[in-house]
Amino acid sequence: MNLNGTLFFHLNLSYSSIEEEDRAKVIERCYRPLLGLLDEVPDLVMAVEASASTLAAARALDAEWFGRLAAAVRDGRVELVGSGDTQLIGPLVPARVHRMNQRLGRDGVGELIGTRPTTALVNEMAWSQGLVDGYLDAGYDTLLMEWNNARRNHPEWEDEWRYGLSWTASPGGRRVRLAWIDAIAFQKFQRAVVGDLEFGEYLEWLHELRGELPRHVFLYASDAEVFDHRPGRFAAEPAINGDGEWTRMAELLRAIAAADVRFTTPRELREDPAFEPRGNVRLASWADPVPVKKQPKYNVTRWALSGRDDVGLNSRCFAEARRLDERDPDGRDAEAWRGLCRAWASDHRTHLTEARFERALATLPPEAEGVPEPAGVTLTTAEVARDGRRLCVTTDGIDLELDLRRGLAIRSLAFATAGDGSLLGTLPHGFFDDIHWAADFYSGHTVVEIPARSRVTDLERVTPEVDRRADRITVHAEVPTALGPFAKRVTAFADRVRLEYDLSRWGERPLGSVRTGIVTLAPDAFGSSLGVTTALGGPRERFEVEGACDHGRGVSALVTASAAFGATDGRLTLDDGAKALELSWDPARAAALPLLAVHAIDGRKMIRVLFSLSEVDDTHRPGAKQRDFALELAARRLAP
Numbered sequence: 001m002n003l004n005g006t007l008f009f010h011l012n013l014s015y016s017s018i019e020e021e022d023r024a025k026v027i028e029r030c031y032r033p034l035l036g037l038l039d040e041v042p043d044l045v046m047a048v049e050a051s052a053s054t055l056a057a058a059r060a061l062d063a064e065w066f067g068r069l070a071a072a073v074r075d076g077r078v079e080l081v082g083s084g085d086t087q088l089i090g091p092l093v094p095a096r097v098h099r100m101n102q103r104l105g106r107d108g109v110g111e112l113i114g115t116r117p118t119t120a121l122v123n124e125m126a127w128s129q130g131l132v133d134g135y136l137d138a139g140y141d142t143l144l145m146e147w148n149n150a151r152r153n154h155p156e157w158e159d160e161w162r163y164g165l166s167w168t169a170s171p172g173g174r175r176v177r178l179a180w181i182d183a184i185a186f187q188k189f190q191r192a193v194v195g196d197l198e199f200g201e202y203l204e205w206l207h208e209l210r211g212e213l214p215r216h217v218f219l220y221a222s223d224a225e226v227f228d229h230r231p232g233r234f235a236a237e238p239a240i241n242g243d244g245e246w247t248r249m250a251e252l253l254r255a256i257a258a259a260d261v262r263f264t265t266p267r268e269l270r271e272d273p274a275f276e277p278r279g280n281v282r283l284a285s286w287a288d289p290v291p292v293k294k295q296p297k298y299n300v301t302r303w304a305l306s307g308r309d310d311v312g313l314n315s316r317c318f319a320e321a322r323r324l325d326e327r328d329p330d331g332r333d334a335e336a337w338r339g340l341c342r343a344w345a346s347d348h349r350t351h352l353t354e355a356r357f358e359r360a361l362a363t364l365p366p367e368a369e370g371v372p373e374p375a376g377v378t379l380t381t382a383e384v385a386r387d388g389r390r391l392c393v394t395t396d397g398i399d400l401e402l403d404l405r406r407g408l409a410i411r412s413l414a415f416a417t418a419g420d421g422s423l424l425g426t427l428p429h430g431f432f433d434d435i436h437w438a439a440d441f442y443s444g445h446t447v448v449e450i451p452a453r454s455r456v457t458d459l460e461r462v463t464p465e466v467d468r469r470a471d472r473i474t475v476h477a478e479v480p481t482a483l484g485p486f487a488k489r490v491t492a493f494a495d496r497v498r499l500e501y502d503l504s505r506w507g508e509r510p511l512g513s514v515r516t517g518i519v520t521l522a523p524d525a526f527g528s529s530l531g532v533t534t535a536l537g538g539p540r541e542r543f544e545v546e547g548a549c550d551h552g553r554g555v556s557a558l559v560t561a562s563a564a565f566g567a568t569d570g571r572l573t574l575d576d577g578a579k580a581l582e583l584s585w586d587p588a589r590a591a592a593l594p595l596l597a598v599h600a601i602d603g604r605k606m607i608r609v610l611f612s613l614s615e616v617d618d619t620h621r622p623g624a625k626q627r628d629f630a631l632e633l634a635a636r637r638l639a640p
Helices: 020-040 052-061 063-074 095-113 129-138 148-152 159-163 183-194 199-207 245-258 266-271 310-327 334-343 354-362
Strands: 003-011 046-050 078-081 119-121 142-146 165-169 175-181 215-223 261-263 382-387 390-395 398-403 409-415 447-450 454-457 465-469 472-479 486-492 496-501 513-520 530-535 540-545 571-575 579-584 593-601 604-614 629-637
Touching: 003 020, 003 266, 020 046, 020 052, 020 063, 020 245, 046 052, 052 063, 052 095, 063 078, 063 095, 078 119, 078 266, 095 129, 095 310, 095 334, 119 266, 129 165, 129 175, 129 540, 142 148, 142 266, 148 183, 159 175, 159 215, 175 183, 175 215, 175 266, 183 199, 183 215, 183 245, 199 245, 245 261, 310 334, 310 354, 382 465, 382 472, 390 472, 390 486, 398 486, 398 496, 409 629, 496 513, 513 579, 513 629, 571 604, 604 629
Parallel strands: 003 046, 003 215, 003 261, 046 078, 119 142, 142 175
Antiparallel strands: 165 175, 382 390, 390 398, 398 409, 447 454, 447 513, 465 472, 472 486, 486 496, 496 629, 513 604, 530 540, 530 571, 571 579, 579 629, 593 604
């Protein structure tokens, strides 16, 4: 059968490592020869995606090129694909911000080009089901998403689906089409263009993609700025081929056409009866809540916990989003929302130059001073008792036991609202027979791991002070660590417990992972069916925990985490259908990400949640301050 192929370019003048003064050079070296392919390759059609901000910048820098693009769109040679006003990571922003970004982006492209796209690229192909409503409400009916990483956690999917369209739905059941991008396919095309793969080898591989049914493949689906130009992300980048990579690409495309591959676009694919959607899929899973494009080193923590100061920048964006929500609930102040979306751009969080990072910070209001004092109800029961290394705190609805030899780690915590028995605490040394797990597993503590150097914890002997008020009991202590001391407070209210870590006293963020507020579930506290519910750029979604995973396991010595929950409303709920444990924090103060770890040991499950304030990857840069963190824990019974 004939093979259908789409050539698809992502245009981004906000590329992290490109200075603003170099943007005209990018248009000259990359965008002009891109459109030149239409003259050099007979019958070529293609898809081009650009945010409204990139299109506006390109028009200002090169009106002639912009006019050629608009004409190619009108003539049907180019299908314009949308992506929002700004390239941002949808599962890491509040639902309102994602919706505004898509609305402003599609309207902005319509005003610039004269037509509104109906297909959208999921930014960085970072997915959550909660994003679907925002795209549908903006007017899109088809989304482009990577196949490879989502497929890895869904063995039930049929391999043939990757060559066509599928359906997927929002948490509320609204459907949208998916067209699948294969990361291996577009990386092979890029290797052939830059000379790392012979044309003959590439064409032989492409021929093997043919099947009994009509098939479609995105021949290329990535950055335009990497051909005949090197953005400068890495210290070592391959030299530019002397023949010119756009010239080689045109030659390769002519060879592809001669091999009986028909060039097409996402719109043509959607309208072709041979490609009716097959399969109804949910892409995310408990093991990988936010699938992202390409190899595992590119995961969602890249835009949240690393960079020059992802946590600090995201925290300030969350604070501004809250202010805008209160001041402009109807979304009428387009300029203010556009400014916030651009401050949340993914490129500000990776290989951004220092000058651009400082300009990004300057677009946001300064951080608020102080933390609002949480309130509680007057206690009728307020007891504190010490038994050796144990400090027991009891209120109307809380039974809490702290370990004074382990930095106020939680030995057990029970909530009257959830019934008898502790929901979380410490699993002592020897709890598991397996020697690999012969250690203590605590709750409420902090662990810093500096790759190839050291491991620092706050599990040290402390002398506590107890503060009693009408509505709370607070136990606080100065905890010594190898990075310096910090203050830690554990407060029991009538219905919840608050943990506070003044980690900013360390000064600069360590060159490592910083995980705090760690929760270790009591093994028998929940039933066999456990779910995790949180928001990832849309309405809250529930994930069934059906097997082992470890979001905090490093991908390599250079990448310290592999996955995380976006948790964009500052809440994560664990429940078994009968009772629920809710963890909550303020992302406007510290935009931490919760990591889930589930291990099967000796026929039992060990389930932990860890809140990360820092991870290491190739984007990590020194200079960010370490942030404080506060976490609240509450529980409740669920209606039958």
